[in-house]
Amino acid sequence: MSDPTSTWLPRPSLRFVAVWRRNLLVWRKLLLPSMLGNFGEPILYLLAFGYGFGRLVGDLDGMSYMVFIASGIICSSAMFTASFEGMYSAYTRMAEQNTWLGMLATPLTLDDIVFAEAIWAASKGLISATTILVVAAVLGLVSDARALLALPVIFLAAFTFGALALVITALARSYDFFLYYFTLAVTPMLLLSGVFFPLQELPDWVQTLALALPLAHVVEIVRPLMTGSWPGSIWPHLAVIAGYGAAAIILATALIRRRLLR
């Protein structure tokens, strides 16, 4: 233990895959209700807002409103799915079912488990974003194959949102606690990040605030890719998303370690 970083830097091993597989197997058993939540709801938003609002709004940024929000909803559904998984589901495994405690009796370490949960949240975010992408493509809302490049970005973003959710889970004493995070972080991000209307419509200080949070950067990359152009810049946006993700996974691991391994 001479390396000073060893105390706070998570060091997951490839064994994390076993934890990820465990979650996958459970998810497969509950496929129907799970898919309804992660996929059905965003599709309803897309159709209702797209057709309903679309008539009133007309074109936005040179595209139909339906096209505009399809790319936004892909991003927000990844955020919601990963956040839910990192909070309600992960909390259940941590505090209600003692699943993680059982895993800690095996060669798995806490670093493996927390990392696996973030990767799993990312996987679920990716699954729900992919299904929406397929529906959007069928409805003719996707321009070309560049849209597929959005998926790795979505995966990274969902990892970040999953890891952020795990930070909240580490601090939670009950399920009610998650409402704070949803009300104070997730919902504001959803409304202010350019998912439903362009960021430019908002006052400068709100734009600044929105760009300090990860979701706006996800939308900035994903929307052009889905609508047949290249994002103006990629790396600054990716850096913000990845920065949040790295900080969150380090913090989540440290907090969960403090909570479980006292």
Next chain:
Amino acid sequence: MRRRPAIGTVGANRYGMRSLPDPSPAVSAIRIQQLRKTYDGVHVVDGVDLEIAAGEFFGLLGPNGAGKTTTLRMLLGMTPIDGGQVEVLGLPMPEGEREVRKRLGIVPQFDTLDPDFTVIENMRTYAAYFGLSGATVQARIDLLLEQVNLNDKRGARINALSGGMKRRLTLARALINEPEVVVLDEPTTGLDPQARHHLWRQLRQLRASGVTLVLTTHYMEEAQELCDRIAIIDHGRIIACDRPSRLIAEHIEPWVVTVGGPEAGTAIEQEIGPRDRAHQVADTWLVYTAEPDRLRERLRARGLEPTLREADLEDVFLKLTGHELRD
């Protein structure tokens, strides 16, 4: 003198009797030196030294909050060590935790079975945590489920199992990696006598197959029945450590005379021998004595009905840790 054992042969015991643990430190499964843990200024574990030999069945007893579970957790790498050294299977903890846990079986105090899975799925998933899969593991799972009588419950959901079945499954799960050391934290708490005896049989079989076992329990009868050696821990320190029979011989008078009723108190005050110890529990008096006959006669003469039994581990435990209630 018929057959003298060849010098140097160890262990082989043809009569199914317990062989004593090899005292050589070279084969110690667990070595703990000056172990310490402090929570909020309270010394929960306060300088524990322990050496458990390979193949030994070791019991860790103590009242609630005495430091048993904390000691176990440090042993398993599940609680950071504040001071002292822990070595499991020759590897230092917590540095060796991953390697150690590959070779360890853990039966935790609280149920950690996966309620989203069936019995067989629980076994397979747990095996995967060890990196084990394929035909060999499937055969091992079949064997273990057979051993714990859960073969006909393979497809059952965890919530459909009784408490005893869950414990058996937890034990079977903990054996998936053919562990060299099995650690059990209060494995029989809440079980009915049948289930408890069944579990005891399993543990004895493990002991016979050479596995090192470390057990915590609140049932003194269980410890006395199963363990080769016992440590009694209180206020974070080990206050006695020996074979059960030796603990009884060393720490307590061999007989206990018990008598109840409203007159018992005065009667005992007047009749008790100079070297006897009397103790009141609720409205019953216990007298620890080496000469029970004289006392019983005198108590009978006063119209009381004393009963006699041999002192056991529970008496030692209560003597060493006191009779006051613990939280």
